[in-house]
Structure formats: C-alpha cells, structure tokens
Amino acid sequence: MKSRFPRLHRASVKKRPVPLERDDYVTPVPCLRLTSYAVKVSGERGLGYVEMPHTVALLHFEYDGVVVDPNSAPYSLSHRIDNRLVTMPRQHGAELKFVEHLVSEKGFVQTYTRPPDAPRTRLAYTFPDSDGGVSWLNFLHHEVPALRTAGWRVDVDKGFADRFSTVQLDDPDAAWDASLREQKGDSWWLSFDLGIIVEGQRVPLLPLLVQALKRLGNPTPAAVETLALKGKLYVNMQDGRPLALPFERVRDILMTLLEVYEQKVSPDGAIAVPLDLAMALSRADAAPKIKLPTTQRLTQLLNKLKGLSGPAKVQSPRGLKATLRPYQRDGLNWLQFLREYGLGGILADDMGLGKTVQALAHILVEKEAKRLDKPCLIVCPTSLIPNWEAEAEKFAPTLKVLSLQGKDRATRFDDIAEADLVLTTYPLLSRDAETLMPIEWHMIVLDEAQAVKNPATRATHIVCELQSRHRLCLTGTPVENHLGEVWTHFSFLMPGMLGSHKDFAKRYRNPIERQKDTKQQAILAGRLKPFILRRNKADVAKELSPKTEIVHFVELSPAQRDLYETVRLTVHEKVQEIVSDKGFNRSRIVILDALLKLRQVCCDPRLVKLASARNVQQSAKLESLTDMLPEMIEEGRRILLFSQFTSMLDLIKPELIKMGIPFVELRGDTTDRKTPVERFQNGEVPVFLISLKAGGTGLNLTAADTVIHYDPWWNPAVETQATDRAHRIGQTKRVFVYKFIAKGTVEERILEMQHRKRDLAAALLNDSPETTAAFTADDIEFLFREFK
Numbered sequence: 001m002k003s004r005f006p007r008l009h010r011a012s013v014k015k016r017p018v019p020l021e022r023d024d025y026v027t028p029v030p031c032l033r034l035t036s037y038a039v040k041v042s043g044e045r046g047l048g049y050v051e052m053p054h055t056v057a058l059l060h061f062e063y064d065g066v067v068v069d070p071n072s073a074p075y076s077l078s079h080r081i082d083n084r085l086v087t088m089p090r091q092h093g094a095e096l097k098f099v100e101h102l103v104s105e106k107g108f109v110q111t112y113t114r115p116p117d118a119p120r121t122r123l124a125y126t127f128p129d130s131d132g133g134v135s136w137l138n139f140l141h142h143e144v145p146a147l148r149t150a151g152w153r154v155d156v157d158k159g160f161a162d163r164f165s166t167v168q169l170d171d172p173d174a175a176w177d178a179s180l181r182e183q184k185g186d187s188w189w190l191s192f193d194l195g196i197i198v199e200g201q202r203v204p205l206l207p208l209l210v211q212a213l214k215r216l217g218n219p220t221p222a223a224v225e226t227l228a229l230k231g232k233l234y235v236n237m238q239d240g241r242p243l244a245l246p247f248e249r250v251r252d253i254l255m256t257l258l259e260v261y262e263q264k265v266s267p268d269g270a271i272a273v274p275l276d277l278a279m280a281l282s283r284a285d286a287a288p289k290i291k292l293p294t295t296q297r298l299t300q301l302l303n304k305l306k307g308l309s310g311p312a313k314v315q316s317p318r319g320l321k322a323t324l325r326p327y328q329r330d331g332l333n334w335l336q337f338l339r340e341y342g343l344g345g346i347l348a349d350d351m352g353l354g355k356t357v358q359a360l361a362h363i364l365v366e367k368e369a370k371r372l373d374k375p376c377l378i379v380c381p382t383s384l385i386p387n388w389e390a391e392a393e394k395f396a397p398t399l400k401v402l403s404l405q406g407k408d409r410a411t412r413f414d415d416i417a418e419a420d421l422v423l424t425t426y427p428l429l430s431r432d433a434e435t436l437m438p439i440e441w442h443m444i445v446l447d448e449a450q451a452v453k454n455p456a457t458r459a460t461h462i463v464c465e466l467q468s469r470h471r472l473c474l475t476g477t478p479v480e481n482h483l484g485e486v487w488t489h490f491s492f493l494m495p496g497m498l499g500s501h502k503d504f505a506k507r508y509r510n511p512i513e514r515q516k517d518t519k520q521q522a523i524l525a526g527r528l529k530p531f532i533l534r535r536n537k538a539d540v541a542k543e544l545s546p547k548t549e550i551v552h553f554v555e556l557s558p559a560q561r562d563l564y565e566t567v568r569l570t571v572h573e574k575v576q577e578i579v580s581d582k583g584f585n586r587s588r589i590v591i592l593d594a595l596l597k598l599r600q601v602c603c604d605p606r607l608v609k610l611a612s613a614r615n616v617q618q619s620a621k622l623e624s625l626t627d628m629l630p631e632m633i634e635e636g637r638r639i640l641l642f643s644q645f646t647s648m649l650d651l652i653k654p655e656l657i658k659m660g661i662p663f664v665e666l667r668g669d670t671t672d673r674k675t676p677v678e679r680f681q682n683g684e685v686p687v688f689l690i691s692l693k694a695g696g697t698g699l700n701l702t703a704a705d706t707v708i709h710y711d712p713w714w715n716p717a718v719e720t721q722a723t724d725r726a727h728r729i730g731q732t733k734r735v736f737v738y739k740f741i742a743k744g745t746v747e748e749r750i751l752e753m754q755h756r757k758r759d760l761a762a763a764l765l766n767d768s769p770e771t772t773a774a775f776t777a778d779d780i781e782f783l784f785r786e787f788k
Helices: 092-105 133-149 158-163 206-214 221-225 247-257 275-283 296-305 326-340 355-368 382-395 409-418 426-436 458-465 484-493 501-513 518-531 558-582 585-603 620-634 646-659 674-681 716-723 746-756 760-765 769-773 777-784
Strands: 029-042 049-063 066-068 076-081 084-089 109-113 122-126 153-156 176-182 189-198 201-204 232-236 242-246 271-274 345-347 376-380 401-403 421-425 440-447 467-474 547-554 639-643 663-666 687-691 706-709 735-742
Touching (some): 029 158, 049 092, 049 109, 066 076, 133 153, 176 296, 189 275, 206 232, 206 247, 221 247, 242 247, 275 296, 326 345, 345 355, 345 484, 355 467, 382 401, 401 409, 409 426, 421 426, 426 458, 458 484, 484 501, 484 518, 547 620, 558 585, 558 777, 585 777, 620 639, 620 646, 639 646, 646 663, 646 687, 663 674, 706 716, 716 735, 735 746
Parallel strands (some): 029 153, 345 467, 440 467, 547 735, 639 706, 663 687
Antiparallel strands (some): 029 049, 176 189, 189 201, 232 242
16 A cells, blocks of 8 residues: 655655754853732632732843753753754753852742743742832842842843832921820830821831831841941831832931830830930931920920930038038939939949938938938948948938848838838848838939849849839949949839840940940940949049048948957956056056957957957958959059058958959068059059058158058057058049948947047057056946947
C-alpha cells in the first residue's frame, strides 16, 4: 500500500542542529520589577468584595538576554548565537544568593501573586506591612540606588509610581496645634497631643510618629536620622497612603518620643509624657512651629523648670535657730518649689554645705504653714541618727522628733502620729516595714541616699512603696559608682520618669558608660537638671566663712556600747573611790587614765587593753570614716586626718589600703618629715595621716581643704593649731573641719564642756596645780555620768 505522504529524497531532509555547549559561565543579572495593582478581597463578614492595593517586587534573572523565572525548572538554558543554538549552565547558587539578599538583608517576605498581565501565578516579594507605603518608599529611596550600583536592574511600573505619590501637608509652613494637659493624680506625667491638617482635616500626628519609631525595632538617636528620605519623613496614614512630613520639623519630637514611644497612644491620639520630656517638647516649639497652649499653672511650672523664672522666694521659718546663707536660702526656695508642684528632687550639695539644715528649714516651713498634718520620715545610715537629733534640737527645737532606733523602738511606734520628724535607718526598714508601710507620710527624706542604689534590695523596694506626698533625697554623690544609681533614686522620687531599669540601661547607661556617648550624656543631664540641686564649694565660696566646722556624731554599735558602759561603770567606781580617799588633786593620774580608756573605746575597742574588749570587733567611727572618705576623694577633697593615738592610725591604714586610697603619714617617730609633706603638697596622695602631737605645729599644708579630727582633744586650742596646718596664710580654698564625736559618750560631754567652760580642758593637761584646781569634782561627775 502506498503511503499518503510523498517520499522525500534523503538528500533534501535537513538534520536538526546539535546545540553547542558554552564552556564559560554566564553570571545572571538579577532584575526586579516593582509593581502595584488592585486585587479583590472579601469584605467584612464575607459580604461582597473590595479592591485593595497590592504591591510586590517580581524577580527574574537574565543570562545574556535570556530571561529566567527563579521558579523555572531547567538546569541549562538555550539561546542562538550566529544562528546556532547554544546552551549554557544555569547558576543556581548565584541566583539563591540574590534571593537570600532580598529576604535577609532587605526585609522582604515571599508571596504568590498573579499580576494582571501575567498568564500564571508567580512567586513575588513584598514587605510584611505590604499595604503600607513607608517600607516601599524607604526601599525605593535607600535600597534601589544601592542595588543598581551593585549591578541589579530595577524597573518601576506606572502603577507603582502612582500608588506611592505621597500626600502632602495642606500648608507645610503652618503651625501645628498641640495640647499639653495634666493627668489626674499624677504630678509629673502629662498628656501630649499633636495634630496636623491634611486635605482639610485634622490628623493626630503622634500615632504616626510612634509607628515610624517602631519600624526601627531598636530606636536610637542615630537610628532616628535614618528615617529621613531626602529631607522627608514618610508615615502611613490610616488609609495606607504615605504622608510626607518635613524631617527637620519632627526630628526633635521624634527624639523626645524615643523615651516614651512604647507608651500606649490613647484613642484621641495623645500620649503620656513625663514632665521633663514635656519641658523638652515645649523648649523645642520654635523649630517645629508648634502651638502649645497649657494651663497657667503648667506654664508657670515649665518656665520655672526651664530656668525662665526661678522658684518663688520663701521667708525663713520663724522657728529656725540659724541664719541661712544665701545659697541655703536658694535651697529652701527650691525645696518649697518641688513641694508646691508635687515633685521629687535630690539636694546634692557638697559635704558640709548644710543639706540637713536646709531640709530642717523646709520641714519647719511646712509646719508653720500648717501643712505638716502628718509626720515626716527621715531614713539615714545608723551613724547619722545622732546628727539629725542634734541638728534638729539645735536648729529646729520646735519640731517633735521621734527616733525609732534600738531594741525598744517598738514601744514608741504608737507615738509616730504625734511626731513631726520620725528617724529610722536603712537596716531597720525591713524589720519595721509592717509598721511603716501603712502610714501616709507628709514627706520622706532619704539622707545619704547613695545607700539606696541597688534596685533589687529589699530596702529599695520598701522606700519606693512607702506612701508620701513629697519625696526628697540628700546626697553629696548622686552617682557613686554608675548611672544605675540615678535610676534607683528617681524610681523612688518620681516613679516611671526614666522608664524601666532595662530601658534606662539600654538608652543611657550603656551608651554613656561603655560607648562614651556624649550626646546621650547631655540629654540625660538635661532631663535630670531641674530635679537635682548641686552646689560645690567653688560655687558658694563667697558665702562661706573661711573655716567651716562640722560636728559629726557617730552612734556606737550595740556591742561597742555595751563595752563602753562596762568600762564606764568600772572606772567611775574606781575614780570615786580614789578621789574620796586621796582628794581630787592627788587623783589626777587615775582620772586621766580612766578617761583615756573611755576615749579609746569610742575610737576603736582594739585600742583598749582589757580582756572584755577583745571580743568586740566593730568600730562605729572607723566604719563612718571609711564611708565618708571615698565620697570626699571623689569630690576632689585633700584631707588631713588627725588622731591623738598613733595606734589608731595603725588601724586606719589597712582600711585605706583595702579601699585603694593612697596616703602619707607623719607621727612622732617619723625621721623624714619633708618627703610626706612634699608628696601631699604636690598632689600625689589625697590623704595625710598625722598624729596630733607630731603634726599639730610647724607644718604648712595649704594643699588640704579638709581636716578630720578623728578623736577630740581636751584643749580646743590644740585642735585649732592642728587645723591651722591647712587654714593659714597661702590657703586659697575654703577649709572644712570635721569633728568625730561618739554620741552618748565622754566625747560628747567634752564637746558640751568646751562650750560651757572654755578653759576646762586645759586644766586636765596643764601640770600647774593652779589650773588643775580649776577642774572640780562636779566636772568629773559630769564626765562619767550615765546618759539618759
């Protein structure tokens, strides 16, 4: 049977050409097509369909003009060169790297889409917030130029360009309206709102700015700058359209919102800001042209905080038995300003500038104004209880003071409500929390507030939970070791103002301490400045007398107190017997020896050569000294430390070595007096240990500005001579003199007798029988008598 098809001559049949394989590798060119089009999605509750914009980036690769879909299967590609079919291997590894770059570096996620001009569904790339325009605008302005430089080809469809034509402000130069309102029940949290006019309608701006910050993930001041796209900040409006804002007008607001962007935005578009940030917003109103109306009270407060008007002047209270120096009157004005507006603060004057007397004057003003209808609580180190008692009695005798110290303090709990001033210690807070917590205090004062610097301690938790109308910290070192201590202080003073402990560390502590970020340091300093009043000696030098004497009372520890009383009873009985037997004049040596033992117990029990003293390890004076010295040295103090007992200096030296404080020493057996003096005068060491007799005369130590008398000397003239080693002609600095006095001991009696009978102390030391005769049996009885 013949075929229906004609037989072709073999010679006329053309053979299919065999493809040639290229032996070179063609690098694929990644190509992106940015496109946006409408897609239909189900309406609410599945009723009908609505059109929503859909924006994607379509990716393909080109190999010498051959277009390849990333999802296509071929492992090799064919194309014609000079009418010859040529195959080339496909570089899947290179393609995969380009895809990974889009996902891991540019933030894209994969999706599937079918553009209107595509025959089938394709793999595409979009952003997680694909309906928002800012991510795409950021990609278009920042990333596309970099991709093109790296060899990518990027095409932008008309639909994409139309989709991201941005909404503009009606009037870019018009002032934006804002409001700042006080929140009910909060003295330092305000409600801030900011609005702009877009297409004739007011649009709350803060929610848009908060969303912009959240796009950064971990917003920092440096990261905020990256939000600027060619001088604009693009934010997503509620309908998804991008809004272009002048970046210069919102930069300061963004920087301020960094601190509170995690706060919840209220339904009306407002956000809660602490007072110091509200002050920053009001200070920045000129640059962003913000109209910021406030109440008269709030305007006055902001002006005071910004330094435009100082605190109102307050009359010194009538009951204050002291004349306040000008800087102390300023301190009283500032404390009253804080009270008026319900704010907390840190009085951080240098040691010796009278923080205690300023606080007492402040409390007296409250009492005389009849606002002190509840007691004030003073929390301080144990050693400072006597100081508060003495200074309150001396400067504010009308205040009713109650000390909650000692084993029998529970018997005085019922008297708290009737007291003006209640004194307690940091160690006792935990033990007495059940009593102190329910009380609503008029004021809580933390003295030596650096003692509360660890937010994890129970004492910190308790002071933060105590109820009070007003809170105050007294400390010469607001920052002793690190910035975390400042956060702890303000968690007590104004909770929440500095954010959480974790956020504060991330935003301030780590950048400032580890990275030496001076900008963040300046920002933090600006935030804290209105709430910290610090004056150093140089600031108030004109207001200080040439020499300021400070009596530093120290409370003996229980064991030390027991030892003191045991020795006192024993020697008192012995002195009475010898005076009765031999008379006063012939008993002088025994009296001096008895007083020596009591003074040694006050200094350090290890000085006493008695078996009963061997088991007492604590020295209240030494502990107080080691607490004070680091703070003084941090302030730049140069210190002369005098003691009558060279054996006491021997006990102080190991403590200085332990703290890493360099020192020199001068005592009776020192053969080279020149070297230690020169080392101290040249600034090589901050501390000079001197035995009173060896260094009381003949030295010029004008490098010193601080003198510490560890133990009092009978004759005040000898102490004055020792002090004058620093306070003499050639001294350009003010000299502070500290007298350490053990509370409720013979040392306090000596201090009282020096005021009452100036020549009494000399009588004990003068070998003349005439002067000795001036020292009476009544005086001896006074020195040894028990304190009530």
